[in-house]
Amino acid sequence: MRLRADRERCCGSGMCALTAPRLFDQDEETGLVVLLDPAPPPGDHEAARLAILACPSGAITESEPT
Amino acid sequence: MTELLPEPAPLPVKRRPECPFDPPEELVKLRENYPVSRLAYPDGHIGWLVANHALVRAALADPRLSSRYEFMHHPFARLDEVELPPVPPGYFITLDPPEHTRYRRLLTGKFTVRRMNLLTSRIEQITTDYLDAMERHGPPVDLLQAYAYPIPALTVCELLGVPDAELDLFQRLVSVSARDTPIDQVIAALTAARDYIRELVAAKRANPTDDLLSDLTTTNLTQEELEGVATLVLVAGLDSTANMISLGFLALLSHPEQLAALRADPGIAESAVEELLRYLTVVHTLARAPLDDLEIGGHQIKAGETIALAVNAANRDPAHFAEPDTLDLKRRSTGHMAFGHGIHQCLGQQLARIEMRAAIRALVTRFPSLRLAVPLEELQFRDGVMCGTNQLPVTWG
Numbered sequence: 216m217r218l219r220a221d222r223e224r225c226c227g228s229g230m231c232a233l234t235a236p237r238l239f240d241q242d243e244e245t246g247l248v249v250l251l252d253p254a255p256p257p258g259d260h261e262a263a264r265l266a267i268l269a270c271p272s273g274a275i276t277e278s279e280p281t
Numbered sequence: 282m283t284e285l286l287p288e289p290a291p292l293p294v295k296r297r298p299e300c301p302f303d304p305p306e307e308l309v310k311l312r313e314n315y316p317v318s319r320l321a322y323p324d325g326h327i328g329w330l331v332a333n334h335a336l337v338r339a340a341l342a343d344p345r346l347s348s349r350y351e352f353m354h355h356p357f358a359r360l361d362e363v364e365l366p367p368v369p370p371g372y373f374i375t376l377d378p379p380e381h382t383r384y385r386r387l388l389t390g391k392f393t394v395r396r397m398n399l400l401t402s403r404i405e406q407i408t409t410d411y412l413d414a415m416e417r418h419g420p421p422v423d424l425l426q427a428y429a430y431p432i433p434a435l436t437v438c439e440l441l442g443v444p445d446a447e448l449d450l451f452q453r454l455v456s457v458s459a460r461d462t463p464i465d466q467v468i469a470a471l472t473a474a475r476d477y478i479r480e481l482v483a484a485k486r487a488n489p490t491d492d493l494l495s496d497l498t499t500t501n502l503t504q505e506e507l508e509g510v511a512t513l514v515l516v517a518g519l520d521s522t523a524n525m526i527s528l529g530f531l532a533l534l535s536h537p538e539q540l541a542a543l544r545a546d547p548g549i550a551e552s553a554v555e556e557l558l559r560y561l562t563v564v565h566t567l568a569r570a571p572l573d574d575l576e577i578g579g580h581q582i583k584a585g586e587t588i589a590l591a592v593n594a595a596n597r598d599p600a601h602f603a604e605p606d607t608l609d610l611k612r613r614s615t616g617h618m619a620f621g622h623g624i625h626q627c628l629g630q631q632l633a634r635i636e637m638r639a640a641i642r643a644l645v646t647r648f649p650s651l652r653l654a655v656p657l658e659e660l661q662f663r664d665g666v667m668c669g670t671n672q673l674p675v676t677w678g
Contacts, residue, residue: 226625228626241393243395
């Protein structure tokens with residue numbers, strides 16, 4: 216699994232950081248998405264998919280679906 | 282696809298008294314049979330209603346749908362009866378990109394998960410203070426006035442930087458929206474609150490302190506824009522959170538096994554709050570205005586035909602949530618749209634989560650015998666923009 220996070224699309228809801236804190240954070244100043252792990256281990260794939268589902272702006276995508 | 286749709290009807294809002302937490306029955310029927318249907322708006326406009334999870338989610342993420350109030354007809358009667366004060370600039374919930382983006386991005390850094398988590402202990406202190414006051418007062422009390430409103434009101438005041446000495450005045454101004462108040466009184470209160478905010482913004486510009494509003498005075502926002510932003514932060518965080526706290530507790534009372542599970546393990550407060558958000562969906566209907574003709578769920582929708590989005594029906598959609606009408610505090614409710622969806626999704630949602638977790642956790646652990654002081658059927662539910670009750674009399678001991 217490869218993840219991408221698009222800061223242009225991001226609306227800073229924090230849903231990714233809430234849902235999958237090992238994979239995503241928010242920039243301290245702007246609150247926009249920070250991708251911590253673009254290639255998460257299998258154990259984090261479900262959390263990644265939930266973060267994609269929870270993201271309101273479609274900023275998080277799976278670039279190489281598994 | 283041309284499908285024969287039922288005649289346009291007003292938005293179903295009446296809930297069954299024996300099951301006040303469920304969306305109206307007619308709305309559920311529409312979701313199952315006609316997820317896109319014609320809606321008769323109170324002003325005579327014939328627009329649309331979208332009622333299932335997939336289509337509501339897609340619509341809320343659709344950049345062709347505008348959030349500007351001036352392009353919309355209101356699905357609720359009350360808002361059309363009178364002229365509300367004009368929306369100030371900076372009130373960005375009703376703006377589209379790029380204006381919306383400019384304002385929102387000034388604030389996203391202030392409402393991050395991490396920053397909001399830092400407020401937990403302060404909010405827990407606030408809940409303790411109000412529970413102490415409830416205990417001193419003794420039963421019965423109206424939980425809305427004694428607890429559910431003060432918590433978000435005080436939190437948002439501290440965030441904005443309302444001085445301690447002015448809190449009483451300010452809370453009186455904002456608490457008018459707590460009841461089914463006559464609309465002229467609501468407008469008077471709104472006007473008073475707006476006058477207050479104007480003075481507050483001017484004061485922060487002259488003498489910045491350590492708070493959100495003062496921070497914003499260092500941006501290029503004008504006085505009027507600052508007033509709009511401050512008004513939005515205030516109104517968005519108050520009624521919604523208060524009604525979630527009160528209805529959340531009421532829903533727990535009505536599901537004793539769930540209440541017992543939360544009492545036994547307050548550590549489930551996070552999933553419990555998500556599930557209560559989904560189950561209750563206090564902001565039950567949103568609206569959007571298509572700027573161009575478009576197709577939704579096989580129906581041709583013309584520019585200017587307002588689309589109402591039944592978030593409450595969507596959050597009970599069996600296509601997305603298993604056994605959607607069951608309150609299950611341990612379930613995973615990801616994908617609920619209680620805070621909306623798309624670029625307008627609630628900016629303060631991480632703060633609301635902290636408040637709701639702290640408030641509900643403290644309430645159920647502090648007063649184990651807390652219960653309704655009147656029969657459930659006697660509670661008056663509001664059927665306006667926000668779901669809630671006029672009062673919530675509770676007793677204990």
